[in-house]
Amino acid sequence: MRLGVFGGTFDPVHLGHLVSASEMREACRLDQVWWVPAGSPPHKPGVAVSSDADRLAMLRLALEDDPGAVVSTADLGRVGPSYTVDLLRRIRAEQADADLVFLMGGDSLRDLPTWHDPQGILEIATLAVARRPGVSVDLDAVCRAVPNAAGRTQIVDVPLIGISATDIRGRVRSGRTIRHLVPAAVEAYIRANRLYLVSD
DSSP: OEEEEEEEOOTTOOHHHHHHHHHHHHHTTOSEEEEEEOSSOTTSTTOOOOOHHHHHHHHHHHHTTOTTEEEOOTTSSOSSOOOHHHHHHHHHHHOTTSEEEEEEEHHHHHHGGGSSSHHHHHHHOEEEEEOOTTOOOOHHHHHHHSGGGTTSEEEEOOOOOOOOHHHHHHHHHTTOOOBTTBOHHHHHHHHHTTTTOSOO
16 A cells, blocks of 8 residues: 655644645555644644644544545654654554655755654655745755655645645634635634634
8 A cells, every 4th residue: 555644733724735635645646645633743842733632623524525534643642742753653563564655845845854863754755745835945955965865755746825824823813714725614613613813
Protein backbone atom coordinates (compact mmCIF):
# COMPACT_ATOMS: atom_id res chain seq x y z
CA MET A 1 0.00 0.00 0.00
CA ARG A 2 1.12 3.53 -0.75
CA LEU A 3 0.21 5.57 2.29
CA GLY A 4 0.25 9.36 2.43
CA VAL A 5 0.82 10.97 5.82
CA PHE A 6 -0.52 14.51 6.09
CA GLY A 7 0.40 16.14 9.38
CA GLY A 8 -0.62 19.58 10.56
CA THR A 9 -2.37 21.59 13.20
CA PHE A 10 -5.63 21.68 11.16
CA ASP A 11 -7.02 24.51 13.28
CA PRO A 12 -9.27 24.53 11.35
CA VAL A 13 -9.00 22.18 8.38
CA HIS A 14 -9.88 24.20 5.27
CA LEU A 15 -10.40 23.79 1.54
CA GLY A 16 -6.73 24.47 0.79
CA HIS A 17 -5.81 21.40 2.85
CA LEU A 18 -8.47 19.30 1.14
CA VAL A 19 -7.54 20.29 -2.41
CA SER A 20 -3.80 19.84 -1.79
CA ALA A 21 -4.29 16.38 -0.27
CA SER A 22 -6.57 15.30 -3.10
CA GLU A 23 -4.14 16.47 -5.79
CA MET A 24 -1.15 14.85 -4.08
CA ARG A 25 -3.05 11.61 -3.57
CA GLU A 26 -3.76 11.43 -7.29
CA ALA A 27 -0.30 12.55 -8.45
CA CYS A 28 1.50 10.16 -6.11
CA ARG A 29 -0.97 7.29 -6.62
CA LEU A 30 -1.70 6.94 -2.93
CA ASP A 31 -4.11 4.30 -1.68
CA GLN A 32 -4.89 6.23 1.49
CA VAL A 33 -4.10 9.55 3.12
CA TRP A 34 -3.78 9.61 6.89
CA TRP A 35 -4.62 13.03 8.32
CA VAL A 36 -2.62 13.42 11.53
CA PRO A 37 -3.35 16.44 13.74
CA ALA A 38 -0.24 17.46 15.64
CA GLY A 39 -0.25 17.17 19.41
CA SER A 40 2.33 19.84 20.33
CA PRO A 41 3.63 21.51 17.14
CA PRO A 42 7.27 22.46 17.87
CA HIS A 43 7.18 25.23 15.23
CA LYS A 44 4.31 27.02 16.99
CA PRO A 45 5.60 27.64 20.53
CA GLY A 46 3.29 29.78 22.63
CA VAL A 47 0.47 29.69 20.06
CA ALA A 48 -2.91 28.65 21.43
CA VAL A 49 -4.23 25.60 19.61
CA SER A 50 -7.81 24.35 19.78
CA SER A 51 -8.46 21.19 21.75
CA ASP A 52 -7.65 17.81 20.26
CA ALA A 53 -11.36 16.96 20.41
CA ASP A 54 -12.37 20.03 18.37
CA ARG A 55 -9.68 19.54 15.73
CA LEU A 56 -10.54 15.85 15.39
CA ALA A 57 -14.25 16.62 15.12
CA MET A 58 -13.65 19.16 12.34
CA LEU A 59 -11.40 16.75 10.43
CA ARG A 60 -13.97 13.96 10.67
CA LEU A 61 -16.72 16.27 9.42
CA ALA A 62 -14.57 17.46 6.52
CA LEU A 63 -13.54 13.94 5.47
CA GLU A 64 -16.63 11.86 6.20
CA ASP A 65 -17.43 11.37 2.50
CA ASP A 66 -13.85 10.55 1.46
CA PRO A 67 -13.27 6.77 1.58
CA GLY A 68 -9.53 7.19 1.04
CA ALA A 69 -9.04 9.47 4.04
CA VAL A 70 -8.24 8.25 7.54
CA VAL A 71 -8.20 10.57 10.55
CA SER A 72 -5.37 9.37 12.79
CA THR A 73 -4.79 10.11 16.48
CA ALA A 74 -1.20 8.82 16.28
CA ASP A 75 0.25 12.14 17.43
CA LEU A 76 -2.28 13.05 20.13
CA GLY A 77 -2.19 12.33 23.84
CA ARG A 78 1.60 12.38 23.97
CA VAL A 79 4.02 14.36 26.11
CA GLY A 80 6.62 16.56 24.43
CA PRO A 81 6.99 18.13 20.99
CA SER A 82 5.45 16.48 17.92
CA TYR A 83 8.44 15.66 15.75
CA THR A 84 7.67 14.32 12.29
CA VAL A 85 10.42 11.72 12.43
CA ASP A 86 8.93 10.21 15.60
CA LEU A 87 5.46 10.14 14.06
CA LEU A 88 6.77 8.38 10.96
CA ARG A 89 8.59 5.81 13.08
CA ARG A 90 5.37 4.99 14.91
CA ILE A 91 3.46 4.66 11.65
CA ARG A 92 6.23 2.53 10.14
CA ALA A 93 6.03 0.19 13.15
CA GLU A 94 2.28 -0.16 12.54
CA GLN A 95 2.44 -0.30 8.72
CA ALA A 96 5.65 -2.22 8.12
CA ASP A 97 4.96 -3.01 4.45
CA ALA A 98 3.55 0.36 3.33
CA ASP A 99 5.39 2.85 1.15
CA LEU A 100 5.15 6.02 3.24
CA VAL A 101 4.84 9.40 1.55
CA PHE A 102 4.89 12.49 3.75
CA LEU A 103 2.74 15.30 2.35
CA MET A 104 3.81 18.91 2.89
CA GLY A 105 3.64 22.40 1.46
CA GLY A 106 6.46 24.24 -0.24
CA ASP A 107 7.02 26.40 2.83
CA SER A 108 7.62 23.28 4.91
CA LEU A 109 10.10 21.92 2.36
CA ARG A 110 11.98 25.21 2.46
CA ASP A 111 12.25 24.88 6.26
CA LEU A 112 13.04 21.13 6.23
CA PRO A 113 16.78 21.57 6.99
CA THR A 114 15.81 23.15 10.34
CA TRP A 115 13.48 20.28 11.34
CA HIS A 116 14.42 17.66 13.90
CA ASP A 117 16.35 14.85 12.13
CA PRO A 118 15.37 15.60 8.52
CA GLN A 119 17.69 12.83 7.31
CA GLY A 120 15.75 10.36 9.45
CA ILE A 121 12.47 11.55 7.94
CA LEU A 122 13.74 10.78 4.46
CA GLU A 123 15.06 7.37 5.47
CA ILE A 124 11.49 6.40 6.36
CA ALA A 125 9.40 8.25 3.77
CA THR A 126 9.54 10.05 0.48
CA LEU A 127 8.17 13.59 0.23
CA ALA A 128 5.29 14.97 -1.82
CA VAL A 129 5.39 18.75 -1.85
CA ALA A 130 2.51 20.98 -2.92
CA ARG A 131 3.39 24.34 -4.40
CA ARG A 132 1.96 27.19 -2.30
CA PRO A 133 1.02 30.73 -3.35
CA GLY A 134 3.90 33.15 -2.96
CA VAL A 135 6.36 30.45 -1.83
CA SER A 136 9.44 29.70 -3.90
CA VAL A 137 11.65 26.80 -2.93
CA ASP A 138 15.23 26.14 -3.98
CA LEU A 139 15.12 22.34 -4.10
CA ASP A 140 18.84 22.16 -4.87
CA ALA A 141 19.61 24.10 -1.69
CA VAL A 142 17.38 21.79 0.34
CA CYS A 143 19.13 18.74 -1.14
CA ARG A 144 22.54 20.19 -0.29
CA ALA A 145 21.44 20.64 3.33
CA VAL A 146 19.54 17.33 3.48
CA PRO A 147 21.23 14.95 1.01
CA ASN A 148 18.56 12.26 1.45
CA ALA A 149 16.05 14.62 -0.19
CA ALA A 150 17.70 14.12 -3.58
CA GLY A 151 15.57 11.75 -5.64
CA ARG A 152 13.05 11.32 -2.80
CA THR A 153 11.08 14.54 -3.27
CA GLN A 154 8.20 14.99 -5.70
CA ILE A 155 6.91 18.52 -6.36
CA VAL A 156 3.17 18.46 -7.11
CA ASP A 157 1.41 21.26 -8.93
CA VAL A 158 -1.87 21.96 -7.14
CA PRO A 159 -4.37 24.80 -7.63
CA LEU A 160 -2.88 27.78 -5.80
CA ILE A 161 -5.50 28.49 -3.16
CA GLY A 162 -4.43 31.26 -0.82
CA ILE A 163 -6.35 30.15 2.27
CA SER A 164 -4.75 30.03 5.71
CA ALA A 165 -6.07 28.83 9.05
CA THR A 166 -4.71 32.03 10.64
CA ASP A 167 -6.86 34.13 8.31
CA ILE A 168 -9.92 31.96 8.98
CA ARG A 169 -9.53 32.37 12.74
CA GLY A 170 -9.17 36.12 12.29
CA ARG A 171 -12.28 36.28 10.14
CA VAL A 172 -14.30 34.46 12.79
CA ARG A 173 -13.10 36.87 15.48
CA SER A 174 -14.02 39.90 13.38
CA GLY A 175 -17.41 38.50 12.34
CA ARG A 176 -16.48 38.04 8.66
CA THR A 177 -17.72 35.12 6.59
CA ILE A 178 -15.73 31.91 6.21
CA ARG A 179 -18.21 30.39 3.77
CA HIS A 180 -16.46 28.53 0.92
CA LEU A 181 -13.16 28.63 2.85
CA VAL A 182 -14.01 25.58 4.96
CA PRO A 183 -16.54 22.77 4.36
CA ALA A 184 -20.06 23.77 5.39
CA ALA A 185 -20.10 21.20 8.20
CA VAL A 186 -16.86 22.63 9.60
CA GLU A 187 -18.24 26.17 9.44
CA ALA A 188 -21.35 25.03 11.34
CA TYR A 189 -19.16 23.30 13.96
CA ILE A 190 -17.07 26.44 14.47
CA ARG A 191 -20.20 28.55 14.93
CA ALA A 192 -21.96 26.07 17.21
CA ASN A 193 -18.91 25.67 19.45
CA ARG A 194 -17.92 29.36 19.38
CA LEU A 195 -14.37 28.61 18.30
CA TYR A 196 -11.81 31.32 17.53
CA LEU A 197 -13.68 34.17 19.23
CA VAL A 198 -10.67 34.83 21.49
CA SER A 199 -7.37 36.05 20.03
CA ASP A 200 -4.60 33.45 19.51
